[in-house]
Amino acid sequence: MAMMNLLLLLLLLLLAVLHLCLLSAVAGDDAIVSRFQEYLRINTVQPNPDYYKAVDFIISQAKPLSLESQTIELVKGKPLLLLKWVGSDPTLPALLLNSHTDVVPFEESKWTHHPLQAHVDHTTGNIYARGSQDMKCVGMQYLEAIRKLQSSGFHPLRSVYLSFVPDEEIGGHDGAEKFAESHFFKTLSIAIVLDEGLPSPTESYRVFYGERSPWWLVIKAKGPPGHGAKLYDNSAMENLLKSIESIRRFRASQFDLLKAGGTAEGDVVNINMVFLKAGTPSPTGFVMNLQPSEAEAGFDIRIPPSVDAEALERRLVEEWAPASRNMSFELGQFKQKLTGKKFLTAADDSNPWWGLLENAVKEAGGRTSKPEIFPASTDARYFRKAGVPAFGFSPISNTPSLLHDHNEYLGKTEYLKGIDVYVSIIKAYASYESKSGSRDEL
Ligand SMILES: *[C@@H]1O[C@H](CO)[C@@H](O)[C@H](O)[C@H]1NC(C)=O
Numbered sequence: 423m424a425m426m427n428l429l430l431l432l433l434l435l436l437l438a439v440l441h442l443c444l445l446s447a448v449a450g451d452d453a454i455v456s457r458f459q460e461y462l463r464i465n466t467v468q469p470n471p472d473y474y475k476a477v478d479f480i481i482s483q484a485k486p487l488s489l490e491s492q493t494i495e496l497v498k499g500k501p502l503l504l505l506k507w508v509g510s511d512p513t514l515p516a517l518l519l520n521s522h523t524d525v526v527p528f529e530e531s532k533w534t535h536h537p538l539q540a541h542v543d544h545t546t547g548n549i550y551a552r553g554s555q556d557m558k559c560v561g562m563q564y565l566e567a568i569r570k571l572q573s574s575g576f577h578p579l580r581s582v583y584l585s586f587v588p589d590e591e592i593g594g595h596d597g598a599e600k601f602a603e604s605h606f607f608k609t610l611s612i613a614i615v616l617d618e619g620l621p622s623p624t625e626s627y628r629v630f631y632g633e634r635s636p637w638w639l640v641i642k643a644k645g646p647p648g649h650g651a652k653l654y655d656n657s658a659m660e661n662l663l664k665s666i667e668s669i670r671r672f673r674a675s676q677f678d679l680l681k682a683g684g685t686a687e688g689d690v691v692n693i694n695m696v697f698l699k700a701g702t703p704s705p706t707g708f709v710m711n712l713q714p715s716e717a718e719a720g721f722d723i724r725i726p727p728s729v730d731a732e733a734l735e736r737r738l739v740e741e742w743a744p745a746s747r748n749m750s751f752e753l754g755q756f757k758q759k760l761t762g763k764k765f766l767t768a769a770d771d772s773n774p775w776w777g778l779l780e781n782a783v784k785e786a787g788g789r790t791s792k793p794e795i796f797p798a799s800t801d802a803r804y805f806r807k808a809g810v811p812a813f814g815f816s817p818i819s820n821t822p823s824l825l826h827d828h829n830e831y832l833g834k835t836e837y838l839k840g841i842d843v844y845v846s847i848i849k850a851y852a853s854y855e856s857k858s859g860s861r862d863e864l
C-alpha cells in the first residue's frame with residue numbers, strides 16, 4: 423500500500439513538472455511574440471520612418487545578449503545598426519545577417535486591423551502588421567535565434583554580424599548600398615550574407631540567389647498636332663499607341679510562359695505600364711478637340727539574368743521607341759545591370775554555404791525549394807556587387823505573399839518555426855571551420 427502511495431505521489435509530481443515545463447514554454451513563446459509585436463508597432467513607415475526608435479529598440483534587445491553594437495550614420499538621420507556576436511576564431515571570415523528596418527506605407531481603411539497595431543487574431547494566430555512579412559519578422563528572428571543558441575550554451579566560431587539597415591524600400595541608396603561600398607564594410611571580412619526572401623505558399627521555403635535587373639523606362643512620342651476631328655498619320659498619340667501595342671504583345675508572350683507553368687516568376691521579363699501622360703489641359707479637364715503634339719508612357723521592366731539585355735535594348739531602340747517614328751526614350755538612373763556571375767550567388771556544390779543552408783533547414787524539419795531569381799529588388803544586390811555571396815531567405819512557408827499588400831500578416835506558429843530554422847542555420851554557419859569559406863576563394 424505504501425509502495426502504491428509512493429508511486430502515485432511520484433506520478434503526480436511528474437505530471438506537475440511536465441505541466442510547469444509546458445506552461446513555461448508557452449510563456450516563453452508569448453514573450454517572443456510580444457517582442458515581435460513591439461518592433462512591429464514602431465512607426466518606420468516610409469517616407470518618414472522613426473529610425474532612431476527602431477534602433478533603440480533593437481539595442482535594448484541586444485543588450486541582454488551581450489552583443490557588441492554600433493550605430494553608423496552613413497547619411498545623417500539614417501542610422502544603420504550593426505551588432506556583433508564575437509566568434510572564437512577571428513581569422514575566419516564572418517557571416518552577416520541583414521534586415522531593413524523601414525516598411526512601405528499602407529492604406530489604413532483597407533485593413534481589418536490597424537497596420538501598426540500588430541493585432542493577433544486569436545483563432546488563427548495570425549499577427550497583422552505592416553512589416554510582419556517584409557521584414558521585421560526576419561530581423562527579430564535573427565535575435566531570437568541568437569538568444570536560443572546562447573541559452574543552449576552554443577559559442578560561435580565565426581563572428582556573426584547583424585545589420586539593421588535603413589531605406590531599403592526606397593532603393594537602399596543611403597543604406598545598404600553605401601554600407602556595402604564602404605571601406606568599413608571591407609574591414610568586417612564577411613564571407614556570406616543572408617537577406618530577405620519571399621513567403622512560400624507551400625510547405626517548402628523559397629531561396630533566392632540572384633535578382634532581376636530593374637529598368638525604369640520612359641518612352642516619348644512627338645508628332646504634328648491637329649484638329650480632333652481630322653484623321654491623319656503620325657500623330658504623337660498614334661506613334662505612342664503603336665509602341666504600347668508592341669510592348670503589350672511582348673508582355674503577353676512573357677506572361678503566357680508564366681501561365682503555362684514550368685517557368686518561374688524570376689525567369690521571365692516583366693514589363694508593366696505604370697503611367698501615361700498626354701493631352702492639353704483645360705480648366706474643365708482636357709481640351710477635347712485637339713490631338714496633342716507630345717505623349718509619353720512609363721514602364722517598370724524587370725530583366726532576369728538569363729535574358730540577353732542587349733537584345734532587349736535593341737528591341738527598345740528599333741520597335742518600342744524608334745527615332746524613325748519620332749520617338750525617344752529615357753532609362754535614366756534606374757537602369758541597373760545585375761547580370762554576370764558576380765550578381766549570381768552559386769546555389770550548388772561549388773558554394774559550401776549553399777549546402778550548409780540546405781542542410782540546416784532540413785535539420786530544423788523544413789525543406790528548401792529549387793533556388794530562384796528574386797522577381798523584384800532587395801539589398802542583397804549591393805552585397806553581391808561588393809563581391810560577397812548572398813542568399814535571399816525568409817523562413818515563411820504555407821503563407822500567401824502579402825508584401826506591400828493590405829492585411830499583411832504572419833502566423834505565430836510560422837514565426838516561431840522560423841526562429842528554429844535560423845537557430846539551425848546560424849549554428850551551421852558559425853561553426854563552419856573551413857577557411858575555404860572565405861570570400862576570395864568562392
Ligand atoms: C515626325 O514628326 C514630323 C514633325 O512633326 C512629321 O512631319 C513627321 O511626319 C513625323 N514622322 C513620323 C514617322 O511620325
Ligand SMILES: [Zn+2]
Nearest residue numbers: 556557590618
Ligand atoms: Zn523587404
